[in-house]
Amino acid sequence: MTSPLIVARDVEKIYKMGETEVHALNGVTVDIQDGEYVAIMGPSGSGKSTFMNLLGALDAPTRGSMTINGKDLAAQTPEQLAKFRGGTIGFVFQQYHLLPRTPAIENVELPLLYAGVPADARRERAAARLNQVGLGDRMDHLPSQLSGGQQQRVAIARALANDPRIVLADEPTGALDSKTSEEIMDLFENLNAEGMTLIVVTHEADVAARAKRRLTFRDGKLVEDDR
Amino acid sequence: MTPLASLKVALRALRVNALRSVLAMLGVIIGVGSVIVMVSISAGAKKAVEDQISSLGTNMLILRPGADFRGGRSGGAGSADPFTDDDVEALVAEVPAVNAAAGRENGSGNLVANGVNWSSGVEGVGEQYIEIRDWNVADGRNFYASEVRSSAKVAVVGQTIVDQLFGGAPAIGARVRINNVPFEIVGIMEVKGTSSRGQDEDDVVFVPISTARQRLFGGRQTVRDAVGSIYVEVAAGANMAAAQAEIEDLLRVRRDIAPGADDDFRVFDLADFIRARNETESQLGLLLAATAVISLVVGGIGIMNIMLVSVTERTREIGLRLAVGARRRDVRDQFLTEAVVLCLTGGLLGLILGAAGTMAIAAGGEFPVMINPLMVAIAIGSSAFVGVAFGFYPAHRASRMNPIEALRFE
Known part of the structure; x- marks a missing residue:
């Protein structure tokens, strides 16, 4: 059996809030295999967002180790971490975080820009991703000219642009109505069917129900691992 | 990210807030414009002095009778x-x-x-x-x-x-x-x-x-x-x-x-007088140059101020860029490019303004002025310098942001 894509061992994260220390994560150990579709659940303050940030190398654990795609994140230089975020991970956020006043296609090109892909190839790959999410006819629209669901699909196209190993989605349907949420979740399901590893942070039970595995966090601990 | 891509991003950001960009540039425009006017005036004054010396002859002395004293009373110059x-x-x-x-x-x-x-x-x-x-x-x-x-x-x-x-x-x-x-x-x-x-x-x-x-x-x-x-x-x-x-x-x-x-006579070395006057004038020129430099610094502070505002406003954008693979240096270079573009545009407008001012002074004929290609170099050089010097701190600040906090910024 191949080694897991994500290996988290005794991960702790402590934030200092002035004098007091907050244990956001308190010894989390979990493996996630390539091609899994995982939902991370838990009430707010449970540590699920913190865990997500560690998975995305946006933050580093206080103790314990994170190995993703064979790389120990603690051993990486800041340059290597930037490359890791751009190349191995694709982020999808609740608030979409599209650049305003920038056409959809240029938003999708952004990770490719930092990866140093030449302009022609950038445009071609971004267009392919927009087609994949069903927005082939909206490439030159500005985010303000798109609906919430369409904006989130642009954000998903952006997450996919650089062919990542893992897509991390933080409350991807939190700002969408239920019908649009369904469409986004269908899109995720198709991606997973094609082999993409998907990790979705959510507090909505029906979103979590579509994942194949559910990790539940409480008080900084992984309390339930339901396959 | 390539410099060209940074330039495109910078131009878009500046266009979005066109009025604010122009207002931020104003200090640089005025600074560069005044530097150019000062330089042309002092170059013109220097040339006028050189012309005057050569028109008099550089090795000429003039002898004049001096004051005559009779009975303790001076008769004034030329009375001897x-x-x-x-x-x-x-x-x-x-x-x-x-x-x-x-x-x-x-x-x-x-x-x-x-x-x-x-x-x-x-x-x-x-x-x-x-x-x-x-x-x-x-x-x-x-x-x-x-x-x-x-x-x-x-x-x-x-x-x-x-x-x-x-x-x-x-x-x-x-x-x-x-x-x-x-x-x-x-x-x-x-x-x-x-x-x-x-x-x-x-x-x-x-x-x-x-x-x-x-x-x-x-x-x-x-x-x-x-x-x-x-x-x-x-x-x-x-x-x-x-x-x-x-x-x-x-x-x-x-x-x-x-x-x-x-x-009871005096010997004048006119070139000497002119040289002395020239020295006074070059000191005056120095003072004018100092004033111009101060206005450039004030312009630079304006740029820094607007760049700090821009960095704060675009905190989430910075967080997003860091999340999709931007290195800290990419973020810094992007804001630095923006500051330099802002200053260079201001410098070019200042150059036009300064050249127009110089020509107006030349047409007025009150001061001798000299327009020369050095002005273009001064305008571009000083505005690019202001851009880097005053854009660096805001750009550095942008590049040090924590991506998680930046993404959550409201």
Whole structure:
């Protein structure tokens, strides 16, 4: 059996809030295999967002180790971490975080820009991703000219642009109505069917129900691992 | 990210807030504009001084009688006895460093020719005067030494006289009556134009000093062969100060001044005066340059302020860029590019403004100015420098942001 894509061992994260220390994560150990579709659940303050940030190398654990795609994140230089975020991970956020006043296609090109892909190839790959999410006819629209669901699909196209190993989605349907949420979740399901590893942070039970595995966090601990 | 891509991002960001961008640039526009105006004024002033020195002749001394003290009362400048023709000859004969010397008596005259009349300055001078002044006869000839000795009624005139009396027609050999005395025009001076003091230097008539004394200004002679002032040309390469000392010694003997008593004449080195004035002017230029630099700094602070606002406003964008693979250096370079583009645009507008201001001053004619290509280099160089110097801190701050906090920023 191949080694897991994500290996988290005794991960702790402590934030200092002035004098007091907050244990956001308190010894989390979990493996996630390539091609899994995982939902991370838990009430707010449970540590699920913190865990997500560690998975995305946006933050580093206080103790314990994170190995993703064979790389120990603690051993990486800041340059290597930037490359890791751009190349191995694709982020999808609740608030979409599209650049305003920038056409959809240029938003999708952004990770490719930092990866140093030449302009022609950038445009071609971004267009392919927009087609994949069903927005082939909206490439030159500005985010303000798109609906919430369409904006989130642009954000998903952006997450996919650089062919990542893992897509991390933080409350991807939190700002969408239920019908649009369904469409986004269908899109995720198709991606997973094609082999993409998907990790979705959510507090909505029906979103979590579509994942194949559910990790539940409480008080900084992984309390339930339901396959 | 490539510099070209950074430039595109920067241009888009600046276009989005066009009015704010222009207002932020204003300080740089004014700063660069004023630097350019200052530089052109001081370059113009410097050139004017150089022109003045070369138009006077760089190794020329002017001798004038000084104040006469009688009964403890000063008679004021020029009240002492005038020099004489003998003094002029003695200077050439006895001071080796003196190349040439010429006396000068000046006054004014009423000129009539062709039924037209014109009032002008008339200078009675020795035949070497024109050469000492480093001036040339353009047409015809200077008068000869023999004509000075024989008090010939010949005149060399400036171009303005030709224009006024003859309407620009050939005037060599023509007659002109100066204070009712008929003179023959033998030469026309090279055009010199307007002096830095605004005087028309071509509105002048030269006649032999002897003729001037006898025929034109005769009424006021108190001493035989009087010479109001002497123009001396010191040999090229000779020490001006040493020559001046020798001249003073000779004149003290000739004028019977007791040892220890004050000179009753003065020796002027005009180039020296001009150089001194030049120094004052260059100090003034320094002050103006300092003012311009201060306004550039103020402009830079404006840029820094707007860049800090921009960084704060775009916190989430920075977080997103870091999340999709931007290195800290990419973020820093992006904001630095934006600041430099802002400043360079301001610098170009300042250049246009400064050039327009300089031309307006040139057209006004109050100050001598000089427009040169150096200004473009100054405008671009100083604005790019301001962009980097004042854009660095905001850009650095942007690059140090924590991506998680930046993404959550409301």
